[in-house]
Amino acid sequence: MNSKASPTSHSTTTEEVVNFLKIKENYPDSPDELEVIETHMSWVFLTDNYAYKLKKQVIWNSLDLRLPEIRYRNCRDEIRLNKAMAEKVYIGLTPVNILETGKLKIGGKGKPVDWLIKMKRLPEDSMLDWALKHRCLHFPDIRRAAVALAEYYRRQPSAEWDYHRHQTYLADEILKVKKELLSQEYGMPPDLILYITVTLLRFMKENGEMFEQRINSGKIIEAHGDLKPEHVCLSDPPVFIDCLEFEVTLKIMDIAEELSYLALGCEMLDSEPTGAYFIKIYKQLANDKIPDTLILFYKCKQALFRAKFSLWHLKEEKYKNDPKWGKLGEKYLEMARKFVEKLPY
Incomplete structure (x- = not known):
């Protein structure tokens, strides 16, 4: 996980990133199952053990998430603030990178095109x-x-x-x-x-x-x-x-x-x-x-x-x-x- 990398302006559409994240084989933890949830502000991808949140490029009140650097800061803020009440749940920031071949990859090498909040997945029946x-x-x-x-x-x-x-x-x-x-x-x-x-x-x-x-x-x-x-x-x-x-x-x-x-x-x-x-x-x-x-x-x-x-x-x-x-x-x-x-x- 390369959470210290800086956000970049490499052009990849949200649709391309979402479609990539909908494929379970693309996740580093090799999940058996993948569940996708869409909310007003985010996409959430649930693997066997983790939850990955991708911010939508939306405008809501004073929040404008159309620029990647704003989404990057917003993700960091969310992780920092949630540590107060769920310290062990919020793992960190994971980039969605683009390789020289043009393929996307979660973490590892490459240039970041967007960011995922990585969380420990909580059991549904404990909510x-x-x-x-x-x-x-x-x-x-x-x-x-x-x-x-x-x-x-x-x-x-x-x-x-x-x-x-x-x-x-x-x-x-x-x-x-x-x-x-x-x-x-x-x-x-x-x-x-x-x-x-x-x-x-x-x-x-x-x-x-x-x-x-x-x-x-x-x-x-x-x-x-x-x-x-x-x-x-x-x-x-x-x-x-x-x-x-x-x-x-x-x-x-x-x-x-x-x-x-x-x-x-x-x-x-x-x-x-x-x-x-x-x-x-x-x-x-x-x-x-x-x-x-x-x-x-x-x-x-x-x-x-x-x-x-x-x-x-x-x-x-x-x-x-x-x-x-x-x-x-x-x-x-x-x-x-x-x-x-x-x-x-």
């Missing part, structure tokens, strides 16, 4: 989402993961954040997601969107002291940023993978918000008690008396954002005729309704 879907949770596993997460939060320093900045940032996020969801192309109910977003903004205004207290007590940290059940491995010790790596601001959040996001993911898999247990263990170990209304606020906010991300798939040629994304957006919006109706009016 929290798999355990929830198959109804095979084991209490010791959940407790161990909840304690590890609480300990991680305890070690994190508080972010340099102030009340005005926090309130402005949250309000801007809610207004932006409102505008997005009101787009006619999605066909979402405008009255419901307005009801939810107006209620969230009013809750912020009427509970300013609560938000200020969270900041003053150091509960705003640089968090994982994308803590979904599929990113929680119930191993011993537990690991938490795929943290958000491309925009630090998006990772600055109240611990209560990140726990609410995880709880939302558990509820979407019909296991509300699991998410509640993670919150309970954190509150006990940190002696952090998070108000129940704050959890509801953040669950609602995050449900709106998941609705937006689901509906964004309808803009892509590959997914625009797939009804599941619209249905998923509707489901998240209904979850947001459920949460907001429990907030004090």
